[in-house]
Amino acid sequence: MARRQSRTDIASGxxxxxxxxxGVAVWSRLPAEVAIHFSASGTPDNYVSKPVGVVLMPALMLATLIVLKLAFRYDPPDVPRVAATITVATMAFMSGIHGLVLAWNLGYSVPFDIVLVGSLVWTVVMVAYALKAEYVD
Structure with a gap:
């Protein structure tokens, strides 16, 4: 019998x-070498071929999803919605980063200082959410 997919699996997928x-939608407009990593000042410091640049983040997202599912199965949180929220939020965060990388490679200005602050805020919010759900609710 096939296992029924959860809403978390569907949303993450x-x-x-x-x-x-x-990545496929903007393929023809991307350069042959795609910047995938940037210094704190916003200067690219790592490039890969276009196919790798387009496929890398979705592949990392899939791997991250598998790791999260295994981790939450091995050590489930006391409040089940925490696992679902953290999983979907992580997929959305990684997707946003990929979008910003694609935008930079398409020639759009990406404010890396705001990206860094946003990443830190996202981390604090996720940790606070998990702690509140586990210990306050």
Missing amino acids: AIIALTALA
């Missing part, structure tokens, strides 16, 4: 699929 489709 949809985010991964949309992330992959975004």
Whole structure:
């Protein structure tokens, strides 16, 4: 009998699929070498071929989803919605980063100081959410 997919699996899968489709949609406008990592000042410091640049983040997202599912199965949180929220939020975060990388490679200005602050805020919010759900609710 086939295992029924949870809403978390469906949402995460949809985010991964949309992330992959975004790269395919802009494929023809991307340079042959795609910047995938940037210094704190916003200067690219690592490039890969276009196929790798388009596929890398969706592949990392899928691997991350598998690791999260295994981790939450091995050590489930006391409040089940924490696992679902953290999983979907992580997929959305990674998708957003991929979108910003694609935008930079398409020639759009990406404010890396705001990206860094946003990443830190996202981390604090996720940790606070998990702690509140586990210890306050």
